Amino acid sequence: MSPGPFKNGCVTYRGHFDFHCQAPDGVEIKHFYYVEIFIPLNFPRELPKVWELKEEIPRDGKHHTNYDGSLCLGSPIRVLKQLNINPTLLGFAKNCLTPFLYTITRQIQRGDGFISGELDHGEPGIVDDYQSLFNLKTKKQVLSLLHLLSMKKREANKKPCPCLCGQRLGKCTLRFKVNNIRKMAARSWFRRHSLNPGGGM
Numbered sequence: 001m002s003p004g005p006f007k008n009g010c011v012t013y014r015g016h017f018d019f020h021c022q023a024p025d026g027v028e029i030k031h032f033y034y035v036e037i038f039i040p041l042n043f044p045r046e047l048p049k050v051w052e053l054k055e056e057i058p059r060d061g062k063h064h065t066n067y068d069g070s071l072c073l074g075s076p077i078r079v080l081k082q083l084n085i086n087p088t089l090l091g092f093a094k095n096c097l098t099p100f101l102y103t104i105t106r107q108i109q110r111g112d113g114f115i116s117g118e119l120d121h122g123e124p125g126i127v128d129d130y131q132s133l134f135n136l137k138t139k140k141q142v143l144s145l146l147h148l149l150s151m152k153k154r155e156a157n158k159k160p161c162p163c164l165c166g167q168r169l170g171k172c173t174l175r176f177k178v179n180n181i182r183k184m185a186a187r188s189w190f191r192r193h194s195l196n197p198g199g200g201m
């Protein structure tokens, strides 16, 4: 991979991304893709975007690409959590990009399904995933949670908790999860996400 031009406020890298990965079931995949990675200036508080440039990965929801053609590595908050295991570019490559490429390559080469469970593409999958991540039951609760993440912590804590416990967020144990996630990205990032949850981040 080598550095490319500065585009859309991002540092770009382009080249072959090699990976070699084995799932717990023993299936090993070694492959490379020709990709371009856009790294926002405030990385790791904002997620990079990755394009696969040779169209080896079909551009459709089934293969998890976004409307702009970038790869949909997972629900944004889930990817943010994965990134925060090691919030560096190497960490992103290892914990976010490689698992996605492994799974998608396995699907293309062998017709295998997603091992760790696959989300529906787009907003329904993201809402489902956040329901399980935050223990919520409805889409309305998820949207309210995303809205609270886009607010200042002090103000959000005064609002009714999205888990419908009847308390303010600041009194419910859900605040620990929310505060943990809140630290990982800028409020503007959560705002953009809350305004268009299925839009890809």
Ligand SMILES: [Zn+2]
Binding pocket: 161, 162, 163, 164, 165, 166, 167, 169, 172, 173, 174
């Ligand atoms: Zn609550």
